[in-house]
Amino acid sequence: MSKIPNYDLYGESARPPWYDAFNFEWIAERSRPNDWHIAAHRHDALLQILYIRSGTGHVLIESEKLVIEPPSLVLIPAQTVHGFVFSPEIDGLVITAAQRALESISKAVSPGLLPVLQRPALIPVRPEVGDDTLMPLFGLLEQEFRGSARGHIAAGMSLMIALFVQVARLTDAASAASAAAGATVNDRRAAQIKRLRELVAAHVREHQPIEFYAGKIGITAAQLGRICRDELGHSPMSLVNDHLIREAQRDLVYSGLTIKQIAHALGFEDAAYFSRYFRKQTGVTPTEFQAAAHRDLSLN
Known part of the structure; x- marks a missing residue:
């Protein structure tokens, strides 16, 4: 996977954030x-x-x-x-x-x-x-x-x-x-966001690209990105990731399945990749999250 360069200014390696005001x-x-x-x-x-x-x-x-x-x-x-x-x-x-x-x-x-x-x-x-x-x-x-x-x-x-x-x-x-210009634009966008949420809920485990969701709504991926940033403050992929992580967290706490089984149920072919993805999104591994959640539930 290619890595997006992190620069201070164009082409210059990043320096500490307070180097220049x-x-x-x-x-x-x-x-x-x-x-x-x-x-x-x-x-x-x-x-x-x-x-x-x-x-x-x-x-x-x-x-x-x-x-x-x-x-x-x-x-x-x-x-x-x-x-x-x-x-x-x-x-x-x-x-x-x-x-x-x-x-x-x-x-x-x-x-x-x-x-x-x-x-x-x-x-x-x-x-x-x-x-x-x-x-x-x-x-x-x-x-x-x-x-x-x-x-x-x-x-x-x-x-x-x-x-x-x-x-x-x-x-x-x-x-x-x-x-x-009228409330019709806002109404249409609200309907598009609602439809996107429905589609993500139905297809999130398939790991479809953003173009898939945009096509189902009848707009381009760029238009969907602009609508999400304007209405939600983040990208369509952030919405997809948030939903997938919620599904993963629910399965980790309540399903009784192993990490490998949960990974496969969520559409990940490799359990190790699922663990890396989960940690990137949440800051902890699936095992760490599961153990902490079970401890919290046992105290209630």
Whole structure:
């Protein structure tokens, strides 16, 4: 199985999360030497926000490829798998910042920003907003990053919070525009999520790909991914994994079957692979979970 690279910045091995508070660079600086292509990777502790003023390209967010239509913002929280392809005419910038530091500041001054910081997004920007509001903020951020005046890191992080206030406002405006289009979209999405849950319950032990569920609902896998992230805050595969783990936990506690029998009943050909999967999802092995659950039940 291939492993998604974990980078600090593009192509650089990950460093401790507090090594840098924030970084500013123009997209061309990093993308030109890489032939305008940034392969899929992730940052364990770093958030990135890109502002695309002009040019073309697309962004890969987890399994979904989105076309970038400038001007727009691209928000990539920590631990999100992402990649880019830009045209040589791209004009834009990227800021990288410590996710935990931004969240800590947000909790203190504006807790409502936390969901904005934690969800990947491609956000359209009206040209006048970009020119009159965002670019002055980006200019100040670049000044603090490249300068060495007293408190420049603190000033930069404060400016990042101001930037995310603007991002939240843009997100609210986009949501309001969607709501104005009518409740039928929300009703349809609710029905699609309900149908997805029913399909997962019926087929989870078959280990079907996301394309299977999307086809049953009558949409593409990319559309299903977008609906789940918008409505549930996570991917369709997370929903599948959650359901499969609940089934596994139920069998481990109540079925009386061996680990090998449970693995086969859940559609795993190899009990060792099932144990690795279970531990990845829960942090403990099936045996450890089963023993702890039985101890808890014996005390009640």
